[in-house]
Amino acid sequence: MFQIITRSNPVIRLLAPRGAVLVEAIRGRKTRTDPKAKSKEGRIKTPPPVDPVEMVVLRERFTEYDLIMRALRLEFKEEMLRKRYEEEVGSLAEERAKQEAEEHRSLMTWNQEENLRMLKIRELRVQKEVEAAEVKKTEAAILREQAMESLVNPFEKLLWCHEEAKSFINLENLDQRIEEALDNPKNYNFAIDKDGRVVKRTVLQ
Numbered sequence: 001m002f003q004i005i006t007r008s009n010p011v012i013r014l015l016a017p018r019g020a021v022l023v024e025a026i027r028g029r030k031t032r033t034d035p036k037a038k039s040k041e042g043r044i045k046t047p048p049p050v051d052p053v054e055m056v057v058l059r060e061r062f063t064e065y066d067l068i069m070r071a072l073r074l075e076f077k078e079e080m081l082r083k084r085y086e087e088e089v090g091s092l093a094e095e096r097a098k099q100e101a102e103e104h105r106s107l108m109t110w111n112q113e114e115n116l117r118m119l120k121i122r123e124l125r126v127q128k129e130v131e132a133a134e135v136k137k138t139e140a141a142i143l144r145e146q147a148m149e150s151l152v153n154p155f156e157k158l159l160w161c162h163e164e165a166k167s168f169i170n171l172e173n174l175d176q177r178i179e180e181a182l183d184n185p186k187n188y189n190f191a192i193d194k195d196g197r198v199v200k201r202t203v204l205q
Contacts, residue, residue, distance in 0.1 A: 086092045169177050190201035 087096070187201060187203075190198050193199050
């Protein structure tokens with residue numbers, strides 16, 4: 001299954017079958033299946049010697065260290081629990097409750113002020129809307145009255161049109177109007193200022 005390919009044989013590397021796993025041999029290391037070295041076949045592993053006096057001293061010191069660390073952990077835990085109790089039940093809790101009550105009171109005051117301010121803005125907006133609606137209603141009423149007047153007085157409009165028709169140019173007064181225009185020429189070639197006054201006029205020839 002495993003094939004060992006050395007670095008000095010590149011041809012073997014190219015000609016090796018694809019299904020095999022190529023394992024490159026590295027100098028100085030052994031695989032798991034290699035046997036024990038001949039120089040270490042008779043070697044017996046023995047634990048290092050232990051001094052009994054030193055073992056007793058180390059055990060006492062480890063026990064003392066364990067007791068000290070346990071006492072410190074208990075002390076820190078007790079202090080943490082005491083602080084938590086004071087925050088939840090003790091004087092710190094009362095102080096925090098007072099602060100929360102004061103903050104709630106200030107927020108309620110600010111809320112009432114904001115409600116009053118928004119109420120004034122809303123009243124002004126409603127008042128403007130009512131005034132605008134009244135103006136629109138008045139304008140609609142005026143337009144309605146004008147429309148009714150135009151419908152009620154068609155005879156007056158007819159008379160006005162008849163009076164205006166007298167000044168129209170027709171075949172009967174055509175010669176008279178031509179003579180009047182020739183006798184009274186008008187010059188429309190003039191310049192005016194911002195106020196509408198004539199400032200310059202050309203002379204008729």
